[in-house]
Amino acid sequence: MGSQEVSTVDWQGKHVTVAGLGVSGIPAARALHERGAIVTVVNDGDDERARAQAAELEALGITVRLGDGATLPPSTELVVTAPGWQPDKPLFLAAAEAGVDIWGDVELAWRLRGDNGRKAAPWLAVTGTNGKTTTVRMLASILEAAGLRTAAVGNIGVSLLDAVLGEQEYDVLAVELSSYQLHWAPSLRAHSAAVLNLAPDHLDWHGSMEAYAADKGRVYEGNTVACVYNAADPATEELVREADVEEGCRAIGFTLGTPGPSQLGVVDGILVDRAFVANRQKQAQELAEVSDVNPPAPHNIANALAAAALARAFGVEPAAVRDGLRAFRPDAHRIEHVADIGEVAYVDDSKATNTHATEASLAAYDSIVWIAGGLAKGATFDELVTGAAKRLRGVVLMGADRALIREALTRHAPEVPVVDLDRTDTGAMSEAVEHAARLARPGDTVLLAPACASMDMFTNYNKRGEAFADAVRAHAEKSA
Structure with missing residues (x-):
């Protein structure tokens, strides 16, 4: 299906089965019901919240089965799933065996x-x-500045x-x-899209790094x-090479260095x-100053370049x-400056819940007291510590893992003082x-960048x- 075509x-x-209540399941069930589909919602959980959500849907005439997300209802012609449900769930295996999409x-x-x-709005898509x-919020801000009616939507919570x-x-x-959403979106065709970076994540869901990258x-x-890729991450460029795109679609790189032709850079x-x-062989167009990016940390400048590339692809x-x-x-x-106390900056990057995000966060400062720890989700930390060792004044650790x-730290930065709570x-x-x-x-920065989940x-x-x-x-109050 071409990018601008609308499926009917x-x-x-x-007969449609919706797998999962919640942010995506409830709107899906409502939308399908309104269009005359016979909708059955199945959900693993059967708690008080799920029962309240089920009651609202049942009042509309939608069937809800709580505590039974494994069985494919009879007569199902299509399954619509919440993105987090793993591909190997019995419901999906049964659907595949029955030839159900x-x-x-x-x-x-x-x-x-x-x-x-109404005319369908084109999508500028971002993953990584x-x-x-x-990046998506930066992109929406740029599109708004261009006078376009837009919104930041999708995995962002809208x-x-x-x-x-x-x-x-x-x-x-x-x-x-x-990656979950992309796994279940076979006919999606964006106007332009960006893959910001690739690092091991959610491998328990996808099964392998290769499957994660493919999604x-x-x-x-x-x-x-345009297919926008990260020139510093060859895996993203390889995904562009493998993609089946419309004729005339271009590969556009972004780099923190001097850009070559068909790239954006600094x-x-x-x-x-x-x-x-x-x-583009001889000319470059000035877009903004690094100081226009908030905050101007290296990985955030990369985000800004990716957003700019997508906006420029749309003619902004x-x-x-x-x-x-x-x-x-x-x-x-997200790299949020909290306070300066006694010439020490305190920065909150609690959103850095994996090693890749934390690596970028640590790279933004020269001398760091690092607060880290939590749930590791199967991650290893040797590469992260090796890359950051020279920047670490000290480390404070807490949390389960x-x-x-x-x-x-003992293996790769033994001279760095560590407080283990x-x-x-x-x-x-x-x-x-x-x-x-x-x-x-x-002159130091106390940085909360846990490299772990918080739960x-x-x-x-x-x-x-x-x-x-x-x-x-x-x-700060004690120090005043």
């Missing part, structure tokens, strides 16, 4: 776009192991179904896509204008474009790139900040970041 499906009387929420949104009679949300079926009309959508690479399939503190200019003028980057404000807990980081209660953060403050010297101690990474900020403010 006769939903009347079609399986779509994710993104696939359903793609098929239903334009269903309300890290930086997706920031339902794509709501965006394509809602009252608001859009000129273009900035879409964040996870990320699906974002390039059928692109019409020259003397200026973000420049040698891809979308009349003579250079001034809008600059204005959009200037207007952008990062989400909380802190021993894994401590062992890597043998506690996993939420109050440990205050003690961690106090220890970090004692280790820090003027051993906190509800989510937001709560962990808030605990850090509270502890820093309490330390």
Whole structure:
């Protein structure tokens, strides 16, 4: 299916099974029911929240089966799944054996776009192991600065179904896509797309790094204008080479160095474009200054270049790139400056929940007291510690899997002082900040970049970041 074509499906009387309640399942069930489908929702959980959600759907005439997400209902002609459900679940195996298609929420949104009679807005899609949300929000800011009606949607927490079926009309959508969502989106064809980077993540779900990369690479399939890749990450360029794209679609690289033809990069503190200019062999277009990027950490400049490449692929003028980057404000807990106390900066990057994100965070500062630890999710830390060793003034560890980081520090940075907090209660953060403050010297940065998930101690990474900020403010009051 071409990028601008809209699929039409006769939903009347079609038996559809929706796998999973929640952010994607409930809108999917409603949308399908409204179009005349006979919808059955299956859900593994049967708790109080699930029962309340089920009651709302049942009041509409939708069948809900709680506590039984494994069995394929009779007469099922299509399964629409929440993105997190693993491909090897018995429900999906049964569907495959019966020849029943399986779509994710993104696939359903793609098929239903334009269903309300309006022109379907093209999608500019972003995926990658890290930086997706920031890049998509930067992209939306640039598109808005260009006067376009847009929204940041998808894995960012805003339902794509709501965006394509809602009252608001859009000129273009900035879409964040996870590897899970891409796995279940066989017919998605973006206007242009970017893979920011690739590092091992979610391998328990995908089964292998090769399968994970292949699902990320699906974002390039059928692109019409540009496949944006990271020149510093050859795996992303390889995915472009393997993609089946529309004739005339171009490979566009981004780099923190001087760009070659068909690339965006940085020259003397200026973000420049040698891809979308009349003579890319000899000319470069100034887009913005590095200081326009907030914060101007290396990985965030890379995010800005990827966002700029997608916007330029859509025809956005250079001034809008600059204005959009200037207007952008990062989400909380993403390299968020909390305070300066005694010439020491305190920075919250609680969102750095894996080693790849933490590597980028550590690379942004010269001398660091690093607060780390939590749930490792099967990660190893030797490479991370080796790369950061020269920048570390000291390390404070906490959380369930802190021993894994401590062992890597012993092997690769034995001279760096380490404080090991043998506690996993939420109050440990205050003690961690106090220890970090004692280790820090003027000019240092105390950086919370845990390289681990938060659920051993906190509800989510937001709560962990808030605990850090509270502890820093309490330390500032003591120091005043």
